[in-house]
Amino acid sequence: MQLTAPATSRAKAPARTRDADGMAVASFILGLLGLLVLNLFLGPVAIVLAAVSLWRGTARRGRAYLGLALGVADLAVLLAAMQMSHTVSWSL
Numbered sequence: 001m002q003l004t005a006p007a008t009s010r011a012k013a014p015a016r017t018r019d020a021d022g023m024a025v026a027s028f029i030l031g032l033l034g035l036l037v038l039n040l041f042l043g044p045v046a047i048v049l050a051a052v053s054l055w056r057g058t059a060r061r062g063r064a065y066l067g068l069a070l071g072v073a074d075l076a077v078l079l080a081a082m083q084m085s086h087t088v089s090w091s092l
Contacts, residue, residue, distance in 0.1 A: 001033060020053045020056035024051045024060040024064035025063055027053065028046075028067040028070065031043070031046035031050075031059075034046060035070065039074040042071075042076055043075045044076035050067040053067075
């Protein structure tokens, strides 16, 4: 009788990659949305999601890098708008 590895260990690898791919897409969308609203909240969330998805080995590396760049851009836009308006927040 031959013993094989449990099926759960084989099933976890694609699910983990799928989760990382979802995080890469979410970081891109949140980074893009953060350029318009809630930059202080959505920028760091996009950065963290992109970093975690890259660490987990996402197949959508380009999207994760875009999410990372957009998250940083969110914070840069917030900083620039705060400097121009001399306030802690900004609005359109």
